[in-house]
Amino acid sequence: MKNYLKIAIVLVLSWTFTGLNPYPIDGYARTGIKRLLRLERIKSGEIKENLNLPAGALKSYNEIALSLTSKKKDSTAQFLVKDEKFNKEINGLFYGLDKSYSLSVIDISDVNNIRYAARNETAGYQPGSVGKLAVLIGLFTQLEIIYPDSFEKRIELIKTKSVKAGLWGLTDEHTVPIFNTETNKLVKRQVIASDVFSLFEWTDHMTSVSNNGAASIVWRETILMAAFGKDYPALTQEGADTYFKNTPKKELTDLGNDVVNLPLRKLGITFEEWRLGTFFTRGANNFIGSKDGSIGSPIGLMKFLVQLEQGKVVDEKSSLEMKRLMYMTDRRIRYAYSPALKDAAVYFKSGSLYKCDRSKGEACGKYMGNVQNFMNSVAIVEHPNNCKYMVVLMTNVLRKNSASDHMYLAGSIDKLINK
Numbered sequence: 001m002k003n004y005l006k007i008a009i010v011l012v013l014s015w016t017f018t019g020l021n022p023y024p025i026d027g028y029a030r031t032g033i034k035r036l037l038r039l040e041r042i043k044s045g046e047i048k049e050n051l052n053l054p055a056g057a058l059k060s061y062n063e064i065a066l067s068l069t070s071k072k073k074d075s076t077a078q079f080l081v082k083d084e085k086f087n088k089e090i091n092g093l094f095y096g097l098d099k100s101y102s103l104s105v106i107d108i109s110d111v112n113n114i115r116y117a118a119r120n121e122t123a124g125y126q127p128g129s130v131g132k133l134a135v136l137i138g139l140f141t142q143l144e145i146i147y148p149d150s151f152e153k154r155i156e157l158i159k160t161k162s163v164k165a166g167l168w169g170l171t172d173e174h175t176v177p178i179f180n181t182e183t184n185k186l187v188k189r190q191v192i193a194s195d196v197f198s199l200f201e202w203t204d205h206m207t208s209v210s211n212n213g214a215a216s217i218v219w220r221e222t223i224l225m226a227a228f229g230k231d232y233p234a235l236t237q238e239g240a241d242t243y244f245k246n247t248p249k250k251e252l253t254d255l256g257n258d259v260v261n262l263p264l265r266k267l268g269i270t271f272e273e274w275r276l277g278t279f280f281t282r283g284a285n286n287f288i289g290s291k292d293g294s295i296g297s298p299i300g301l302m303k304f305l306v307q308l309e310q311g312k313v314v315d316e317k318s319s320l321e322m323k324r325l326m327y328m329t330d331r332r333i334r335y336a337y338s339p340a341l342k343d344a345a346v347y348f349k350s351g352s353l354y355k356c357d358r359s360k361g362e363a364c365g366k367y368m369g370n371v372q373n374f375m376n377s378v379a380i381v382e383h384p385n386n387c388k389y390m391v392v393l394m395t396n397v398l399r400k401n402s403a404s405d406h407m408y409l410a411g412s413i414d415k416l417i418n419k
Contacts, residue, residue: 127296128351273300
């Protein structure tokens with residue numbers, strides 16, 4: 001699976017550059033995500049193009065499963081006890097690196113012999129696009145409230161509910177894939193205010209190409225679900241516009257903050273371990289303000305991954321659907337680019353944010369900030385030989401594109417666990 005501005009000093013926020021396309025490629029009939037239909041047609045030969053997918057990206061919809069449901073009654077804390085030998089081995093991979101490298105890793109290959117290791121796991125980082133996972137959790141939380149007794153109705157709602165981008169989708173340099181099912185033509189372009197997609201497609205744009213506009217739109221719809229409850233499915237565009245026009249900005253800000261952060265607290269993830277406080281686009285800021293800032297830590301994200309695999313994020317079916325949305329079926333980047341993961345299924349989210357101050361006379365550029373240079377990777381890795389593990393790697397290495405560091409560390413970690 002597969003998916004953020006400049007000011008006088010030259011501040012650049014890049015919430016994630018991705019070419020990732022998650023969700024199993026046979027998922028069109030279930031989701032209505034038209035991009036997946038194109039992949040199906042390429043695979044069948046109807047469209048004469050190469051998929052160029054690694055072996056690990058070819059899992060079908062029904063092959064994706066949760067790995068820790070047998071441990072559903074276990075507390076998160078039980079998984080986060082360091083294995084002394086494993087911890088020493090993992091930390092040895094970081095020899096010579098400073099504390100800007102933080103990590104949390106769990107080997108779940110043998111569910112009866114789970115091993116945990118960590119390095120500076122409580123350190124806080126600007127999460128960048130990894131924060132979009134909090135929007136994903138918030139969405140499925142509200143869907144469960146609307147339809148507590150029917151998961152299929154939840155899926156049907158996000159498949160059939162089409163919503164307009166409006167100002168919320170502006171602006172983002174990252175493109176979204178738009179597939180014409182009649183002509184088989186694919187266009188990639190930035191989101192414009194008149195764009196209309198199903199909520200499932202907006203969610204896919206958020207997780208696959210990490211589009212910031214899509215993330216703000218999914219977050220917006222999550223707020224509307226919380227505000228209108230069981231009346232949300234019938235909510236019109238006019239009704240939504242009126243709500244945002246007439247509701248005080250502070251009230252909207254508080255509700256917007258709650259819908260993405262309270263589900264994290266319910267998972268036992270603390271305020272300092274992971275929070276999301278700012279929308280991903282300037283257009284959204286016309287309606288909702290920032291609150292408390294955003295932060296992420298390896299321990300906070302790992303608590304999410306563990307409970308996702310247990311089936312405890314909202315419920316088991318929601319956890320599985322979120323995992324499918326994280327599945328990568330296209331070009332892999334950063335941590336997931338490691339050749340060691342070619343045959344592995346990878347469920348992945350990457351995020352970055354960098355800031356430059358060119359007055360210092362130092363080299364500085366995209367993903368090479370000299371003030372801040374956050375790069376974060378969240379991954380679940382599943383090899384065909386049943387080697388399975390989860391990793392959260394967060395870095396802030398100034399003046400250097402850390403993508404290569406993430407890739408090499410991925411290979412080293414994989415070799416250690418998969419030996």
